[in-house]
Amino acid sequence: xxxxxxxxxxxxxxxxxxxxxxxxxxxxxxxxxxxxxxxxxxxxxxxxxxxxxxxxxxxxxxxxxxxxxxxxxxxxxxxxxxxxxxxxxxxxxxxxxxxxxxxxxxxxxxxxxxxxxxxxxxxxxxxxxxxxxxxxxxxxxxxxxxxxxxxxxxxxxxxxxxxxxxxxxxxxxxxxxxxxxxxxxxxxxxxxxxxxxxxxxxxxxxxxxxxxxxxxxxxxxxxxxxxxxxxxxxxxxxxxxxxxxxxxxxxxxxxxxxxxxxxxxxxxxxxxxxxxxxxxxxxxxxxxxxxxxxxxxxxxxxxxxxxxxxxxxxxxxxxxxxxxxxxxxx
Amino acid sequence: xxxxxxxxxxxxxxxxxxxxxxxxxxxxxxxxxxxxxxxxxxxxxxxxxxxxxxxxxxxxxxxxxxxxxxxxxxxxxxxxxxxxxxxxxxxxxxxxxxxxxxxxxxxxxxxxxxxxxxxxxxxxxxxxxxxxxxxxxxxxxxxxxxxxxxxxxxxxxxxxxxxxxxxxxxxxxxxxxxxxxxxxxxxxxxxxxxxxxxxxxxxxxxxxxxxxxxxxxxxxxxxxxxxxxxxxxxxxxxxxxxxxxxxxxxxxxxxxxxxxxxxxxxxxxxxxxxxxxxxxxxxxxxxxxxxxxxxxxxxxxxxxxxxxxxxxxxxxxxxx
Amino acid sequence: xxxxxxxxxxxxxxxxxxxxxxxxxxxxxxxxxxxxxxxxxxxxxxxxxxxxxxxxxxxxxxxxxxxxxxxxxxxxxxxxxxxxxxxxxxxxxxxxxxxxxxxxxxxxxxxxxxxxxxxxxxxxxxxxxxxxxxxxxxxxxxxxxxxxxxxxxxxxxxxxxxxxxxxxxxxxxxxxxxxxxxxxxxxxxxxxxxxxxxxxxxxxxxxxxxxxxxxxxxxxxxxxxxxxxxxxxxxxxxxxxxxxxxxxxxxxxxxxxxxxxxxxxxxxxxxxxxxxxxxxx
Numbered sequence: 001x002x003x004x005x006x007x008x009x010x011x012x013x014x015x016x017x018x019x020x021x022x023x024x025x026x027x028x029x030x031x032x033x034x035x036x037x038x039x040x041x042x043x044x045x046x047x048x049x050x051x052x053x054x055x056x057x058x059x060x061x062x063x064x065x066x067x068x069x070x071x072x073x074x075x076x077x078x079x080x081x082x083x084x085x086x087x088x089x090x091x092x093x094x095x096x097x098x099x100x101x102x103x104x105x106x107x108x109x110x111x112x113x114x115x116x117x118x119x120x121x122x123x124x125x126x127x128x129x130x131x132x133x134x135x136x137x138x139x140x141x142x143x144x145x146x147x148x149x150x151x152x153x154x155x156x157x158x159x160x161x162x163x164x165x166x167x168x169x170x171x172x173x174x175x176x177x178x179x180x181x182x183x184x185x186x187x188x189x190x191x192x193x194x195x196x197x198x199x200x201x202x203x204x205x206x207x208x209x210x211x212x213x214x215x216x217x218x219x220x221x222x223x224x225x226x227x228x229x230x231x232x233x234x235x236x237x238x239x240x241x242x243x244x245x246x247x248x249x250x251x252x253x254x255x256x257x258x259x260x261x262x263x264x265x266x267x268x269x270x271x272x273x274x275x276x277x278x279x280x281x282x283x284x285x286x287x288x289x290x291x292x293x294x295x296x297x298x299x300x301x302x303x304x305x306x307x308x309x310x311x312x313x314x315x316x317x318x319x320x321x322x323x324x325x326x327x328x329x330x
Numbered sequence: 331x332x333x334x335x336x337x338x339x340x341x342x343x344x345x346x347x348x349x350x351x352x353x354x355x356x357x358x359x360x361x362x363x364x365x366x367x368x369x370x371x372x373x374x375x376x377x378x379x380x381x382x383x384x385x386x387x388x389x390x391x392x393x394x395x396x397x398x399x400x401x402x403x404x405x406x407x408x409x410x411x412x413x414x415x416x417x418x419x420x421x422x423x424x425x426x427x428x429x430x431x432x433x434x435x436x437x438x439x440x441x442x443x444x445x446x447x448x449x450x451x452x453x454x455x456x457x458x459x460x461x462x463x464x465x466x467x468x469x470x471x472x473x474x475x476x477x478x479x480x481x482x483x484x485x486x487x488x489x490x491x492x493x494x495x496x497x498x499x500x501x502x503x504x505x506x507x508x509x510x511x512x513x514x515x516x517x518x519x520x521x522x523x524x525x526x527x528x529x530x531x532x533x534x535x536x537x538x539x540x541x542x543x544x545x546x547x548x549x550x551x552x553x554x555x556x557x558x559x560x561x562x563x564x565x566x567x568x569x570x571x572x573x574x575x576x577x578x579x580x581x582x583x584x585x586x587x588x589x590x591x592x593x594x595x596x597x598x599x600x601x602x603x604x605x606x607x608x609x610x611x612x613x614x615x616x617x618x619x620x621x622x623x624x625x626x627x628x629x630x631x632x633x634x635x636x637x638x639x640x641x642x643x644x645x646x647x648x649x650x
Numbered sequence: 651x652x653x654x655x656x657x658x659x660x661x662x663x664x665x666x667x668x669x670x671x672x673x674x675x676x677x678x679x680x681x682x683x684x685x686x687x688x689x690x691x692x693x694x695x696x697x698x699x700x701x702x703x704x705x706x707x708x709x710x711x712x713x714x715x716x717x718x719x720x721x722x723x724x725x726x727x728x729x730x731x732x733x734x735x736x737x738x739x740x741x742x743x744x745x746x747x748x749x750x751x752x753x754x755x756x757x758x759x760x761x762x763x764x765x766x767x768x769x770x771x772x773x774x775x776x777x778x779x780x781x782x783x784x785x786x787x788x789x790x791x792x793x794x795x796x797x798x799x800x801x802x803x804x805x806x807x808x809x810x811x812x813x814x815x816x817x818x819x820x821x822x823x824x825x826x827x828x829x830x831x832x833x834x835x836x837x838x839x840x841x842x843x844x845x846x847x848x849x850x851x852x853x854x855x856x857x858x859x860x861x862x863x864x865x866x867x868x869x870x871x872x873x874x875x876x877x878x879x880x881x882x883x884x885x886x887x888x889x890x891x892x893x894x895x896x897x898x899x900x901x902x903x904x905x906x907x908x909x910x911x912x913x914x915x916x917x918x919x920x921x922x923x924x925x926x927x928x929x930x931x
Contacts, residue, residue: 222423223428223432225384225425225429226421226423228384229384231411231413231416231447232443235446243433247433318433323477
């Protein structure tokens with residue numbers, strides 16, 4: 001178990017290190033003088049330009065040797081200094097991102113958990129039931145092949161425009177300001193529902209397919225066969241298979257996080273939902289490079305934390321890892 | 331007569347046609363008897379043992395009858411067979427080392443399995459302890475996960491589980507193939523002990539390794555390409571094998587304990603025929619050193635002397 | 651004999667038939683399409699937001715561009731990204747997986763670590779940060795970036811397969827007869843995984859299309875030309891949804907979903923063909 005965690009932590013640390021290094025390196029690898037390119041490309045107002053230029057000279061310090069620049073980059077990172085947003089200047093990038101994180105978590109966590117649970121249950125239920133499987137499996141494939149943003153567009157068009165039941169932009173109405181009142185919460189939930197639904201549906205397909213295949217695999221496994229030979233009822237065999245099939249699905253959750261984040265970006269853009277995904281679009285449109293880099297770092301950190309949480313859960317549920325006897329080692 | 335098998339036909343349904351894995355096989359097993367079943371891989375011996383406990387597609391019941399303690403087994407009816415599984419017929423599978431759910435403690439798995447078969451775990455708990463001792467396992471294995479045990483320990487745990495409800499018929503499928511010679515002997519001894527203590531009434535010991543049968547079997551049945559070709563008491567069949575295939579099998583065994591299957595049978599040229607639409611007549615004829623025209627007709631399994639049956643025209647001809 | 655049998659099952663498999671049919675259909679649209687339309691993809695060729703009609707089969711955009719023409723040319727980008735991005739990802743995954751699985755030891759440790767790191771970093775975020783700094787982006791450069799990032803899962807799978815093949819008799823034999831590692835991988839191991847590799851390629855093909863669509867959608871697509879993702883972005887940015895321009899907002903994404911679904915169908919079809927256990931009796 002110790003070995004398992006040490007290994008995982010090493011991977012995460014290296015990943016974080018790599019992500020920060022990429023963040024530092026990429027602007028410097030691009031052709032031309034990065035500062036001039038950045039300021040030139042960004043549509044800057046005069047007062048913002050000063051602030052940006054000042055930041056550049058401090059953070060980039062291009063007259064200094066490369067290793068010094070690199071160290072400076074890390075230092076300011078640990079101070080929480082990710083630069084100043086050009087698009088929302090003079091707000092610091094860290095603050096801009098911090099403001100949008102609650103919307104991300106509020107959308108992503110329920111969508112991921114619900115789709116994972118429902119997908120697993122459904123996938124397990126349909127596996128090895130020939131008729132149902134024949135009908136349901138193609139549906140799952142269509143779900144999982146659908147681009148997140150397209151499903152979002154479709155839902156927005158049908159439920160928002162044609163039927164007019166749900167709002168299609170923002171996290172809450174402009175007329176209302178965030179508070180803990182019932183009317184605000186209802187308003188928030190109404191805005192939340194369609195983005196949630198589009199994330200939920202696309203992911204649902206993937207989990208259901210994964211579970212179906214795992215269950216079939218487990219039902220073919222020797223232990224299932226032996227239970228069957230001893231006349232154990234289908235129910236018990238399926239229960240065992242389900243439990244064992246859950247383990248790879250947990251690992252799968254960790255592997256899918258990156259894809260889900262991508263999906264969230266598309267969905268938020270369609271619904272103008274003020275999470276990091278939407279922020280990222282704005283940043284790209286305004287060529288707000290600090291904000292892009294900041295979003296990148298935060299997404300990486302978020303995914304790493306989520307990965308770690310999943311690892312801890314995995315250790316709790318898989319006795320093989322708990323006893324240091326293999327299981328998923330990587 | 332504990333078990334009687336009559337004209338049993340088990341085929342595999344494949345897209346290219348039916349594979350005649352067990353074709354018209356008949357024999358008996360007496361109470362208190364250990365029957366050794368031997369043959370090359372693919373001769374139908376594992377199909378036979380599997381068909382008695384878990385007959386499901388692509389395996390297909392094509393006819394015949396199996397009686398156990400006077401009751402006819404509903405082999406083709408998967409559900410009805412559940413009455414017999416475990417309680418009357420049990421299995422120690424080839425894959426015994428992987429036969430336990432990897433994420434359940436062994437004791438809990440047994441309890442859940444028994445409960446699902448309507449047997450109370452607490453009532454059987456003392457007996458379980460006694461049997462664990464028989465196979466040299468400590469009671470503490472009940473609180474362990476399968477991966478905490480060695481392969482041999484897992485196999486012995488499965489031996490205990492399989493026989494827990496005192497089945498009338500126990501099928502042991504290639505359980506010694508993966509073991510070294512001294513462990514093979516120990517396992518064989520345990521099975522004989524199970525029989526002697528009446529934990530199982532009769533036992534079919536399936537193997538490709540004839541040498542182990544000297545130590546355990548009362549009688550030996552030789553299978554070739556889906557057919558039973560010779561049945562006789564162990565001593566008799568080793569001293570005076572009649573079927574040309576049996577002869578070659580036994581003469582190609584250099585010493586007791588050496589596994590011949592690691593090479594293809596050295597003394598016998600060629601390989602067994604495919605069982606998808608096999609040619610008519612004796613299935614061994616193409617490899618047989620003593621074939622003659624009559625072999626184009628299928629030889630019956632006929633009694634040539636007391637307790638000795640063989641399916642070969644040469645032998646049948648001698649008698650009649 | 652064995653190949654014919656494979657082809658026989660492949661062509662009889664319903665999922666394979668449906669999937670291949672859809673993919674070929676859109677491929678044909680991409681090839682024939684330009685000759686069916688009189689417009690350029692970005693030309694302002696008609697009245698703004700016109701409904702589908704004889705002149706404009708799928709209507710026009712906010713600016714009066716012909717939607718059908720954009721789709722026809724956008725399909726080209728889709729197939730290029732799938733082929734180049736998916737192909738490259740499969741190739742890198744293959745090389746890394748083969749080397750790690752066959753050589754083992756320290757090389758395996760390092761490659762495995764690399765694979766894990768690239769797996770953990772969210773692909774899209776990495777794509778964004780690279781794409782954002784490229785002053786000029788074309789369909790091919792986008793494909794190459796996608797290919798360089800999407801390989802890890804293929805590498806994992808190939809590694810595991812290679813690992814299990816490595817200890818087989820025929821590989822031992824090849825090694826003892828003095829064949830070089832490279833030759834063993836190419837001549838002994840790869841052919842035994844061919845079915846598997848083909849399926850991986852199909853999945854990567856679909857994955858690359860989806861990744862490119864998302865990139866295009868957030869404005870990091872090709873700087874010139876047209877793609878289905880770009881069409882979706884324009885539709886959303888120019889309020890096609892609130893304005894009810896369904897013929898502009900819906901078809902591009904629907905086509906992507908159709909093509910990728912079809913690829914996944916082909917994949918399960920192949921799975922059934924290669925794994926007789928899943929074959930219906």
